[in-house]
Amino acid sequence: FHELIAPFPMANPTQGRSSSILPVSGRQAPQQAVLLWAAPQFVSKCGLHVLHHGRRKPPRRSFACSASRLPSTEPPYVEEMLARENIRTRNTERKARIQKHLGKPEFSPSAYDTAWVAMVPLPDTDRQAPCFPQCVEWILQNQHCSGSWGINQFGLLANKDILLSTLACIIALKKWNVGSDHISRGMYR
16 A cells, blocks of 8 residues: 655645645655645645645645644534533623623713704704703713813823813803803813
């Protein structure tokens, strides 16, 4: 019985072709070769080096050959059971996280958006009254002790939100000529 292939370092499995030529060892001449139609699958599974036109290609390093990709020693039904359990666990965690966010949202009304909505005038009033007075009221009731509006956290994004929200709220209050104390505290915070 002749060996049809010789083990070499793993070639990149994505470089394989469907009609790879592998050498025949034994009594046959080295020029003779066997056409192996399943070479790419065989190469990727067995870590063999494919010869093309009688020449060996230089070995390539592939992360697909790492130890974590070696075939499992577990029977297939056990692997399938473990995979299903892993998916079930991830789905349960995902469901709990979504329910937590739906039950108690971790975001607050945007002071910036509320301020812009507060600036919309009531139609047919010659732009003298707000269309959404509850937004103006919200601005008056939700100024921070520091005189600012926006999220009350630290960090670059929080500072940007605070600055933009404070400016928008000041403009909204100024537009309707209300909350002069709030405007002063917001301007000189």
